[in-house]
Amino acid sequence: MGLFGRSRPRRDSRQVEPTRVEPRPAPRAEAQGASRLWADGFGRVGTRSVQTLAVLALVAVLLFVGTRLTLVVIPVLIALVLSAAISPLVSLMRHRGVPSLLATWIALLTLVAILAAVVWLVVLAVVDQWDELRSQALDGFDSLQTYVQDLPFQISEEQISSVRESAAGLLQSSAVGSGALAGVSQTADFVTGFFIMVVVLFFFLKDGPAMWEFLLRPFEGKAHQRGHRAGAAAVTTLGGYVRGTAIIAVVDAVGIGVGLAIVGVPLAIPLSVLVFLLAFIPLVGATLAGALAALVALVAVGPVEALVVVAIVVAVNQLEGTFLQPVVMGRTLRLHPLVILVALTAGTVLAGITGAVLAVPIAASVWRVIQVWDGPDLPARFARQKRDETV
Numbered sequence: 001m002g003l004f005g006r007s008r009p010r011r012d013s014r015q016v017e018p019t020r021v022e023p024r025p026a027p028r029a030e031a032q033g034a035s036r037l038w039a040d041g042f043g044r045v046g047t048r049s050v051q052t053l054a055v056l057a058l059v060a061v062l063l064f065v066g067t068r069l070t071l072v073v074i075p076v077l078i079a080l081v082l083s084a085a086i087s088p089l090v091s092l093m094r095h096r097g098v099p100s101l102l103a104t105w106i107a108l109l110t111l112v113a114i115l116a117a118v119v120w121l122v123v124l125a126v127v128d129q130w131d132e133l134r135s136q137a138l139d140g141f142d143s144l145q146t147y148v149q150d151l152p153f154q155i156s157e158e159q160i161s162s163v164r165e166s167a168a169g170l171l172q173s174s175a176v177g178s179g180a181l182a183g184v185s186q187t188a189d190f191v192t193g194f195f196i197m198v199v200v201l202f203f204f205l206k207d208g209p210a211m212w213e214f215l216l217r218p219f220e221g222k223a224h225q226r227g228h229r230a231g232a233a234a235v236t237t238l239g240g241y242v243r244g245t246a247i248i249a250v251v252d253a254v255g256i257g258v259g260l261a262i263v264g265v266p267l268a269i270p271l272s273v274l275v276f277l278l279a280f281i282p283l284v285g286a287t288l289a290g291a292l293a294a295l296v297a298l299v300a301v302g303p304v305e306a307l308v309v310v311a312i313v314v315a316v317n318q319l320e321g322t323f324l325q326p327v328v329m330g331r332t333l334r335l336h337p338l339v340i341l342v343a344l345t346a347g348t349v350l351a352g353i354t355g356a357v358l359a360v361p362i363a364a365s366v367w368r369v370i371q372v373w374d375g376p377d378l379p380a381r382f383a384r385q386k387r388d389e390t391v
Helices: 041-068 070-095 100-148 157-172 178-185 188-215 221-263 268-278 285-300 303-329 337-371
Strands: none
Touching (some): 041 337, 070 188, 070 337, 100 268, 221 268, 221 285, 221 303, 221 337
16 A cells, blocks of 8 residues: 555445435526527417418419419319219229220210210200391390380480490301301310310229329328328219219209290200309309390390299209209218308409319318318318317
């Protein structure tokens, strides 16, 4: 042992070693600087606001691109809706042993034949009855002149003559009638969009499930199952909406068309077809069709017949809304009328008449996808009912 050494005490094996106390971790320093601004409640609101703005910016960019590529986007959307409507026919033929390619061609050619027959019927009726409508309309303006003289407000003879001359010039113009209708139907954009729609519709009918499965390749497990549920729900909702609306539109067109023919209104067949087409626009389509039919009856036949046409349109619409629509549509369209109105307005602003027709079924499909997001009967968390919502 050295000079300055100190002997170590001998350790007793029976002596208990004192418990080592671990030092407590220093309290975490509070967020400093800019990070502290985002740590409180107001900061979290700001974070969510920035995220919401980013999502809205993405949606705005997609809408901007879609409105610039309407020649492609609109035909693809129409093909998607039509394929959802007639896909059960293709599936039925496949289950009956018809080859997939043959079943697709049969369904596609049937649809194209129906569309071509409708267009041919309208053009033929317009060409055959245009002269009659022109003469009856001019006579209707003359008879209308006698009625407006008894109104409480004054309408001068010059104003009536000006309207009559304008209407006569429009009805006698070569731009109206066969020339205008043929010119619109034969524009390059219409033809190009129609062929794009037919080609895309063919592939949707033939390989639609395979295409969707290809798009779901990056997903596994629950995400893959969610994709299958979303695709099936969207197709079912789109198809049910289109088929149900088509049945209702046929009933409306036949009912109003028969009424127009009985009253003696010219162009009953084209007006019936117009009623059928406008029936695909919710809320306002039937009103527009009825107003147009009443206007034609007013100028071509007379005010009494126009009132009869209005009564026929109201009766058919009441029959549709009270009895036919709840049975045919069922729970396909689970949207509040306010949501339908907003979607209808947005679709009309973005894509005109086509957007008005497509906006509501697309909105209904999106809502149906939300309803099966977390399970076959389990909506997404934000859409679940969390309390009694009776008012």
